[in-house]
Amino acid sequence: MPHSETTPETEMRFDGRVAVVTGAGRGLGRAYALLLAARGCKVVVNDLGGAIRGDGPDTNVAQSVVDEIVAAGGEAVANADSVATPEGGKAIVQAALDTWGRIDALIHNAGNVRYGSIRDISYDDFKSVVDVHLMGAFHVVQAAFGPMCDQNFGRIVLTSSIGGIYGNNNCVNYGMSKSGMIGLSNVAALEGEDCNVKSNVIVPSAVTRMAEGIDVSQYPPMDPELVAPVVAWLAHEACTVTGEMIASIAGRIARVFLAETRGVYRPSWTIEDVAAACEAFHDKGPENPQVLDFGLHGHVGHIGYSFQMASEGAKTAS
Template sequence: MPQTELRFDGRVAVITGGGRGLGRAYALLMASRGCKVVVNDLGGAIRGDGPDTSVAQGVVDEIVAAGGEAIANADSVATPEGGKAIIQAAIATWGRIDALIHNAGNVRYGSIRDISYDDFKSVVDVHLMGAFHVVQAAFGHMCDQNFGRIVLTSSIGGVYGNKNCVNYGISKSGMIGLNNVAALEGEEFNVKSNVIVPSAVTRMAEGIDISQYPPMDPELVAPVVAWLAHEACSVTGEMIASIAGRIARMFLAETRGVYRPSWTIEDVAAACEQFHDKGAESPKVLDFGLHGHVDHIGYSFAMAREGVDA
C-alpha cells in the first residue's frame, strides 16, 4: 500500500542554527511539506564569531521561492532574552509554535587541562544553555495548545565522549537530562521531546580526513528529524541516532545488579565483575525508558525487600 505523505500544513517550526548544514536541510524539507519555518541563525564562523544575517535569509529566500513560508531570525540562543525573542518571532508572525528543533552550535576545541574558560563557556552557552533558553520559551505555548514537538541535538561525542572537546561533550550529554524532563513534563499535554544524535559531513568536519567516509549528507538525517517533529511521531524521551543512512535508538541501560544487605569495600571489589556483567539474555540488561526514575527505584527496592537478586 502507498504510504500517506506526512505533511506539516498549518504547523509552525522554529529551527535554531537553520542557516547551514543540518539545520538548513531540516528547514528546506519541512517547508517543502507545508511547514511555516523560523530560520534562526547568527551566520557566524564555526567558533561563533562574525555574525552574518544573510545566511538565515538565504534559506528563507529558497523556501519562499519554492512557494513556502519562512522568516529569518538572528537572535542568539545563548541568552534567555534571545531564546524568548526567537520563539516570539514565531508567535508574532503565525500565532503559534508547534515544533522546536535546537540545532544551533559552535566548536572550540580544548582539553580539560588546557581549555580557556571563555572557550569552554562559549560552547556550553550555545549548545546547552541555548537549548534550555528556547525550550523554556516554547514549552508553555506548547502545553497551552495541547501540542508540541521538541527535538534536541546531541552527538556521539556527548554520548560516548571524545578527546579535546570537553565543552562540547558536556553540552551534548546535558541534552539527555533536559530531554527526559521535557518529555515527562510534557506527557499530559501531548508535548513530545526527543534527541537526535546526527552524523553528517558539514563544516564541522573541517580538518578531518573524510576520504573514506560513505555518503553522509545532511539530507540523510533530515527525514529523521522531520518525523520527530511531526504529529505522527509515536515516541518521546528517546535518543535516535542517524549516521550514513543508519537509524538506531540509543539508550541508557543498567545491568541486573547485585544485592547484599550490607557491604564492605572489599565486598564491592569482589563483586565488581558481577555487577558489571551484562549477561547474554534479557532481563540482565534493563532498559527502564522514560519512567526510569521510578522504575529504577522500584526494581532496587524489590531486591532489598526480597533479600535476593531480583
C-alpha cells in the first residue's frame, strides 16, 4: 500500500494528551515514547532500568529517553518505579497526575525474561515474569482506570505476544502472562464502554534485547519503529476499536481474534458420542466454512448462539 499523505491538517497528534509508557527506556517502549512525544504528547517514561532478567535497576535508563524527548522540544518525566507491586503501579500513574493532572493513554510494555520449561522452572523465575508482565498490567490498569473513567476518556494498550497466543517452548511464565493480557484487556474494554475508555492488545514482534540468543541474521527489517505507529494509533482519540488484538510484525499489521467453529448439537452425549463427533466439531471448512467471530461481547454471543442451536435442535427432534 502507498503511504497516506500527511499534512499539518491531517496529522494525528496528541497535543494536550498525557501518556504513561512502562518499560520505555529501551526497545519498543522507547520507540513508543519518542513517537508520542514527537506528536505532541506529554509522556511519563517508566523504566526500572534493569537487565533483561529484571536485575540491577538503573534510573539513568528512563532519564536518557526523557533527555532525548526534551532535547527535541517535547515534554516528559522519568519514573523508575516497578510495575510488579501495587504501590509501584500507583506511583507510575500518579507521576502523570502529579505532573500534568491527567492520564489519557496507558501503554504497558514493561517486561523481563526468565526461561524455563514447565517441568524445570524455579518458582522464583516463574513468579518474577508473571509479576512484571501480568500483575504489572493489572497494577497500572487499575491505577489509571478510575481517572480515565472520571474524565470520560482513556486509551489502554496492553502487550501480548505470539508466545501468549500460540505458545512456545521453555517460557511458560511468559506465555501465561501474555495470554492473561487478553482477558484483562477485554474486561477493561467492557467496563470502559460507557466512559469512552478503550482497551486493546498489541501483539508486537521486533528485534530488541529480548531477542538475545536468537539468530536473527535472516530476519527481514524488524525495528521497533515499525510497531510504534500501530501502538500510537491505538492510543489516539480517533481510534474506534476496542477489545481487539492487533499484531505488528516486520511491517505486516493484522487483526488477531479468537473464533469458534459452528459446532455440533445433540440433546445428550456419551463419551463415545464426543469421540465420534470430534472431527465434526473441529471442522472449519471448506464444507462447513462458518467460523464464528463474536467480538467484544463474545460471552453473550457464545451463549446466545449455543442456546439457539440447542433450541433449533430440540425443534428438529420433536
